[in-house]
Amino acid sequence: MMNNFTAPSIGVLNNMSLSRLARASLLLVVGLWxxxxxxxxxxxxxxxPDMLDELKxxxxxxxxxxxxxxxxxxxxxxxxxxxxxxxxxxxxxSAYLDKEEFEDLIRGPSRDVVGIGVEMVVRAGLPTVVSAxxxxxxxRVGLRPKDYILEIDGHSMEESEVQDAVKRLRxxxxxxxxxxxxxxxxxxxxxxxxxxEPTYLKRVSSRRTPFDIGxxxxxxxxENTASDVRAEFRKLQAAGPLRGLVxxxxxxxxxxxxxxxxxxxxxxxxxxxxxxxxxxxxxxxxAWTANRDEILKSKYAKRDDWPDAMKSVPLVVLVNAGTAxxxxxxxxxxxxxxxxxxxxxxxxxxxxxxxxxxxSKDSAIKLTTAFYKTPSGRHxxxxxxxxxxxxxxxxxxxxxxxxQDAGLSKAIGWFxxxx
Numbered sequence: 001m002m003n004n005f006t007a008p009s010i011g012v013l014n015n016m017s018l019s020r021l022a023r024a025s026l027l028l029v030v031g032l033w034x035x036x037x038x039x040x041x042x043x044x045x046x047x048x049p050d051m052l053d054e055l056k057x058x059x060x061x062x063x064x065x066x067x068x069x070x071x072x073x074x075x076x077x078x079x080x081x082x083x084x085x086x087x088x089x090x091x092x093x094s095a096y097l098d099k100e101e102f103e104d105l106i107r108g109p110s111r112d113v114v115g116i117g118v119e120m121v122v123r124a125g126l127p128t129v130v131s132a133x134x135x136x137x138x139x140r141v142g143l144r145p146k147d148y149i150l151e152i153d154g155h156s157m158e159e160s161e162v163q164d165a166v167k168r169l170r171x172x173x174x175x176x177x178x179x180x181x182x183x184x185x186x187x188x189x190x191x192x193x194x195x196x197e198p199t200y201l202k203r204v205s206s207r208r209t210p211f212d213i214g215x216x217x218x219x220x221x222x223e224n225t226a227s228d229v230r231a232e233f234r235k236l237q238a239a240g241p242l243r244g245l246v247x248x249x250x251x252x253x254x255x256x257x258x259x260x261x262x263x264x265x266x267x268x269x270x271x272x273x274x275x276x277x278x279x280x281x282x283x284x285x286x287a288w289t290a291n292r293d294e295i296l297k298s299k300y301a302k303r304d305d306w307p308d309a310m311k312s313v314p315l316v317v318l319v320n321a322g323t324a325x326x327x328x329x330x331x332x333x334x335x336x337x338x339x340x341x342x343x344x345x346x347x348x349x350x351x352x353x354x355x356x357x358x359x360s361k362d363s364a365i366k367l368t369t370a371f372y373k374t375p376s377g378r379h380x381x382x383x384x385x386x387x388x389x390x391x392x393x394x395x396x397x398x399x400x401x402x403x404q405d406a407g408l409s410k411a412i413g414w415f416x417x418x419x
């Protein structure tokens with residue numbers, strides 16, 4: 001039996017003048033970019049006929065949903081979905097932030113809400129582990145860099161945003177969350193159950209090996225990390241000159257850009273290039289060198305002395321698939337300037353900058369506006385860094401820096417080998 005089909009929204013659409021339709025439809029789109037109504041007409045004049053046709057479709061779809069969808073839907077819900085889709089099509093990091101997401105970004109999650117201690121991005125349409133925080137529930141169940149999260153509490157995460165995954169992973173302390181994951185190279189998925197609890201990033205730590213080689217682990221980068229590294233380096237030097245220094249950046253998801261630049265600069269000559277950014281706007285195209293005077297202008301920089309020996313001590317940097325973003329910048333700067341050897345496995349390849357543009361008091365967009373480029377001109381995003389020497393990865397984060405650490409053993413062997 002065939003039902004009669006009427007589409008009153010199409011009739012309305014056909015009766016609208018093209019200029020009115022273009023203006024109405026265009027405001028759905030250009031409003032995201034903070035353009036005023038008065039500028040929308042000028043923007044419309046720049047649109048090609050094909051673009052105007054597409055905007056007509058947006059208006060038509062909206063009208064049909066409002067009149068014919070099986071149950072009534074708030075217009076703001078439809079338009080919010082439209083904006084989310086628009087940004088999701090660009091890349092996995094760009095996103096529309098609704099009121100809850102925007103508030104979460106500004107204020108952080110509620111104190112009575114905790115997670116599992118994992119850093120994620122979206123890859124291949126799925127939330128993907130960048131790294132698990134040492135000692136966190138995610139670490140204890142063995143989540144590894146580049147693990148795909150297929151389901152959270154029975155909800156498929158295919159084509160989901162990171163914000164959605166984060167919401168589902170968070171909850172009251174002591175509650176459980178179930179995951180289904182797939183590890184690259186494995187055919188079968190794995191089911192895991194985790195208990196939510198507060199997690200805290202480890203601080204910089206160090207030890208001196210019996211061969212006068214220092215070991216210094218940087219689990220993440222915040223405003224205190226560079227000064228903490230300098231303090232740990234002074235401790236290592238207190239027992240005498242170092243034959244070499246091992247910087248451990250494995251399973252470190254990065255952090256603040258300017259602090260990462262400062263960390264790299266401490267080991268480089270003042271004019272050495274550290275990183276540059278490349279984008280379409282003038283503010284997205286910048287370059288940084290290891291110039292201490294410039295770095296000290298940052299609000300995060302501390303004014304304690306930089307030990308001279310940091311610029312000359314032989315260096316090895318330990319990396320793996322969990323080495324990402326800011327710490328990839330450090331590793332690339334030291335490698336490209338011939339300052340250090342990389343030992344381990346290929347890094348994650350996370351190298352874009354997102355800019356948050358508020359749209360109103362309770363919404364915003366997060367937009368990818370630039371790529372990171374290494375001193376040699378390579379893009380980090382999607383590429384990562386290949387090590388100079390391969391080494392087995394950590395099976396447990398707690399083994400880092402111990403006698404069970406195959407990467408550290410290989411680094412010590414490299415320092416001890418005849419030159």
